[in-house]
Amino acid sequence: MILHQFRYDLLAFLRNQQSRFFTLVLPVLFLVIFVSVFGNDKVGPDNVKASTYYVPGISALAVIAGSFVNLVISVTAQRESGVLKRRRATPVPAWVLIAGRTLTAIVVALGTMTVLLLIGRFAYGVKLPTSTLPGVVVTAVVGAVSFCCLAYALTTFIKSEDAAQPMVQAIMLPLYFISGVFIPNVNLPSWLRDVAEFFPVQHLADGLHHAFDPAAHGAGIVWSDLGVLALWGAAGLAVALVRFTWTPAMATG
C-alpha cells in the first residue's frame, strides 16, 4: 500500500516543473557555481579542495531541498486545495499517506545527492568515500527523515499555499549561509557559529563534511551531529502529531 502511494507521489513530483527545478536542478547549479568560484583553493576547517568541500556541503542542501522544502510546499498545497481531505474520505489509513509521501521525499533527496556525488567524482575528481561511506549514507538518511518530520511540523504553521515557498526560503537561506553549506563557517564570528550550532542544518552539513574528509577515520559517523538531527526530528514529529490537520486551514462553513 505504501508502495502504491509512493509510486503516484513520485510520479506527481517528477511531473511538477517547479519541484524538479528547486529540488533537482538548483543543487547541481549551486555545486557548479561554488566550485567554479573557489576553484582548487583549500577551504574549510579541514583545509580540503573546494570541490571536496562543496560536494558534501551542497549534498546537505540537496537533502534539505528534497525532504524539507519540497514536502512543506507540496503538503501545504495539497491540504489547502482539499486533496488531502478527499483522500481521507477514502478507506486509506493516514499512515499510508504519510509514509508514501515521506518515502518519496527521502528517495528524491538521496537521488539528488547521488547525482551530486557522481558529478563531483567525474567532473571534479572528488573521491567517493569508501571506508566512510556508511557515514555518508547514515547521515543523509537520518537528516532526510528528521527534515521530513520538521516539514510536517512547519506545514501546521502555514495557512496558505502561497505562503509556503517564501516561508521555507526565509528559514533555510540564512541557515545555509551560517551552517557551512555555502561558505565555510570558520570565516564567521563565533556568536553566529553558536547560532548555527543550535539548528539542524549545521549538523547535517558537518556530518557530511566529516564523512568526505579524506583524513577521516573509521566509518565517518559523527554521533553528536546525528544526535542533534534526531532530536530535531523527534521535536518536529511531536509537533506534527499534535497539530497536523488534513483539512484546509482556510475552512469554509
Place this chain on the structure above:
Amino acid sequence: MDGAVIRVRGLRKRYGALEAVAGIDLEVERGEIFAFLGPNGAGKTTTVEILEGFRARTDGEVSVLGVDPAHAGSEWRNRVGSVLQESSPEPGLTVRECLELYAGYYEAPRGIDETVALVGLQGKADTLGEQLSGGQRRRLDVALALIGDPELVFLDEPTTGFDPSARRAAWDVIDGLRELGKTVFLTTHYMDEAENLADRIAVISGGMIVAEGTPRTLGGRERMAARITFSLPNSVRVDELPLPAHAANGRVTVESEHVLADVKELADWALSRHLDLPDLDVRRPSLEDVYLQLTGADS
C-alpha cells in the same frame, strides 16, 4: 432499520455562540436521491460533513449505514463515497492515474474505464487533472467518489459555479447513479437542481429544517393557490368579473384554489360577452416561489 441508510435525530452543531445546526431530524431511504436544499450559510455543509465523519457534532444521534460516522473506520469508508464542496484534482496526475491511485485505496473498486465512461470523461482519461475545465474536474470528483463502488454517495454542492450546459451534464451523471441503485445525499442551493434530481427534498434555513417533501408536495405546494392571469380590453372593468380579482400592470390576477371550476366560470362569463382572453395563463406556484417563501426573501 427499515431500509433507512441515514438516520439523524436532534442533530446540533454549535461554533461558539453560533448554532449552525439547531436540532434537525432526517431519514434517507436506500436507493433514494435526497436533496438538502438551503441558502448559503444555512448549515448544509456542516450537516453533510458530520454525516461524512469530518466534523464532530455538539449533540444528537447520527447513524449512517448503521454506524456513527464520528467513530467510523476503513470498513465504513469502503461503503461511502464523498464529493467534497471544494477539492482540486490530484496535482501532476492524469484522470486515469488519479482513478488508479484511488482504486488502490478500496477493497473492491469499480473498473477504471467503466467509471470514466460513467461520468462522461471518455477521451479525457490521459489528460492531466489540472488541465480539465471546471465541469470536467467536478466529474472527476464524482468518478473518484464512485471508484470504490460505494452504497452511499454524498455530493456537496456538485454544480455550484457551473454554466447551464455543464449543470445539465452533471445532472445526467447524478441521475445515472439512481440506475446503479446508489443512495445519494445531495446538498444544493439551486431549487431547479433539487426539483430535477431529487425523490425527496428537505429545506434547511438558519440551521432548522423548515419543510420536507417530494418536489411536488414540498411546503404544501400541491395545495397552494394557483394564479390565473389575463388582460381585459379597456372597455371592461375588473369589478365586472364573476370572481374576486385584482389588476396590476395591465394584467388581471385571480388567486384560485379550485382551478378547473374557476376557469370554467371565467370562460362562461367571457364567452357570454363575446370576449376572447388570448393571453390567459394558469400557473401553479413554482418550487422557487415555495422555496423563497420558506427561507425568507432575504436569502
